[in-house]
Amino acid sequence: MALYLTNIAAMHNMRSLSSINAGLDTVYKRLSSGKRINSAKDDPAGLQIADRLTSQINGYKQGSRxxxxxxxxxxxxxxxxxxxxxxxxxxxxxxxxxxxxxxxxxxxxxxxxxxxxxxxxxxxxxxxxxxxxxxxxxxxxxxxxxxxxxxxxxxxxxxxxxxxxxxxxxxxxxxxxxxxxxxxxxxxxxxxxxxxxxxxxxxxxxxxxxxxxxxxxxxxxxxxxxxxxxxxxxxxxxxxxxxxxxxxxxxxxxQDTDYAEEAANLAELMVRQQVCASIMKQINNSKSIILSLLGG
Missing domain, CATH: 1.20.1330.10 (f41 fragment of flagellin, N-terminal domain)
Known part of the structure; x- marks a missing residue:
């Protein structure tokens, strides 16, 4: 088995962990705000529709007043x-x-x-x-x-x-x-x-x-x-x-958060985050093999 200095496995694991953390950030925002759409990037088309509906709702509300x-x-x-x-x-x-x-x-x-x-x-x-x-x-x-x-x-x-x-x-x-x-x-x-x-x-x-x-x-x-x-x-x-x-x-x-769905997403992402952290530890330990070959 060849051994290289560049740790591709660690890079791949870090990329996965970064994606998981971004997903967790989105879930946390949705759970705390109660909104599925917290910025335009979450759902551009949905945001436009929600804004139009809000305008209509406000119009009917003021109309009743x-x-x-x-x-x-x-x-x-x-x-x-x-x-x-x-x-x-x-x-x-x-x-x-x-x-x-x-x-x-x-x-x-x-x-x-x-x-x-x-x-x-x-x-x-x-x-x-x-x-x-x-x-x-x-x-x-x-x-x-x-x-x-x-x-x-x-x-x-x-x-x-x-x-x-x-x-x-x-x-x-x-x-x-x-x-x-x-x-x-x-x-x-x-x-x-x-x-x-x-x-x-x-x-x-x-x-x-x-x-x-x-x-x-x-x-x-x-x-x-x-x-x-x-x-x-x-x-x-x-x-x-x-x-x-x-x-x-x-x-x-x-627009609103589906709490059942987001709770499931949170559980999944937290498990994956723990798995990535465990794998990263094992990857880092594998570097000791190179040092042992060099007599370190």
């Missing part, structure tokens, strides 16, 4: 309009009372005073209801969106929006009269930049009864629209959550 904000906004608007409806109903009841011929002027004036307070409160609600510091019932949505509507971005995809329909004049007394076309009646008085009902006479009370339902209908109609939009928001949130769950599962299969 946006929709929740939109839902809260619509509920705020509905709550304010519920109060407006209640006050219009009270005005209607007072109009029925004032139209009764058994009341004298003093009694009717007391009723009329109540109505003026209710009208002022309706206008105050229309002007002062806010969401995030922005008025939302005074017409054109207080500048939320140029056409009066409020667009809610539903996901990370372009043009995937749900709009809360706008209204031009708002839900003050003046705004309501513009929707019903009753601002020219003798029982509708101008008070600064606002309108108010007048029940000072039985005739005025009869006139108010003739169109108060139009005001109630205008508010109820928009509340119905808000209800439909809220249903859309809730449905879109459920869809976003489903999409996010499915995309997260797909990303996990590509």
């Amino acid at each position: 946006n929709l929740s904000d939109g839902l809260a906004l619509a509920q705020t608007m509905e709550g304010a309009l519920d109060e407006t409806t209640d006050m219009l109903q009270k005005i209607r009841t007072l109009a029925v009372q004032a139209a009764n011929g058994t009341y004298d002027d003093a009694s009717r004036a007391a009723i009329n005073s109540q109505v003026q307070q209710l009208c002022q409160e309706i206008t105050r609600i229309g002007k002062k209801t806010t969401f995030g510091g922005t008025t939302i019932l005074d017409g054109n949505q207080g500048g939320f969106y140029s056409n009066g509507g409020i667009q809610i971005q539903a996901s990370g995809m372009a043009n995937d929006t749900i709009t809360i329909p706008g209204f031009e004049k708002g839900f003050t007394m003046s705004g309501l009269s513009s929707y019903t076309g009753n601002d020219g009646k003798g029982s509708v008085l101008k008070d600064g930049d606002s309108l108010r009902f007048s029940l000072s006479t039985a005739e005025n009370a009869q006139e108010v009864l003739g169109y108060i339902d139009d005001y109630i209908k205008a508010v109820s109609s928009y509340k119905g629209t808000l209800g439909g939009v809220q249903n859309r928001f809730e449905s879109a949130i459920r869809l976003n959550d489903t999409m996010r769950e499915n995309l997260s599962d797909a990303r996990s299969r590509i």
